[in-house]
Amino acid sequence: MSGPVRPYVITGGRSGSDRPGLAIESLVQALPAAGLDPDLLAGDHLNREHQRILTLCHDLLSVAEIAAHLRLPVSVVRVLVDDLRDLGAVQVRPPARQTDRLSTALLEEVLVGLRQLR
Template sequence: MAAAGDGPWLDEAAGRLVRPFTISNGRTRPTHAFDLMSQVMATGVTPLGHPVPEHALALDLCRAPISVAEVAAHLKLPAAVTKVLLSDLVDCGALTTKPPEFHHNRTDRALLEAVLDGLRRQL
């Protein structure tokens, strides 16, 4: 029996019923270079063909800008599989993407060191 909200791909006792790479037809390399922080957003174009259910779920998540990492987390799929699915949607015009903002601005080393110090204090 599937856990509530997990759909037919997950089973409470057995776990995932379908291997993640089955969803992407065994493909492991996306056609677009996504960073985990890349933003994706639905364009309103309906994908042609016979998309897997995860394509529809991803499109639903992408009604507003969302990161690739967030889509992977919501779909409960590895990032590599999610990137392939999102690439399919970009290829057919159903999604648009842009790199994360910090690619254009160097991260302040002092800020990173302050975050690291804070994390160390928590441990």
């Protein structure tokens, strides 16, 4: 069979997980493989996309960036990242809460100040 692999094949027919959904701006980073079973990482339990995510995520990447790199739908990447998180292979950092973000007014004041430096 040539051609693209269907998303349901990549995820084993799953469309989600028991955990609350990952936000597309959640950051994912691969963890050192020291605590993982070597047979697990050898590919017996992980498909090619799982392995590609681990390779990509040596640095922090968002779920949306992973989806773009892999050219897969975000929904598929969410399932794959959840698999890796369940195995302890990745760490997922949730996006900043709205209360932790800078206000638009403050950012505008900074921009005005920067423009005045010219």
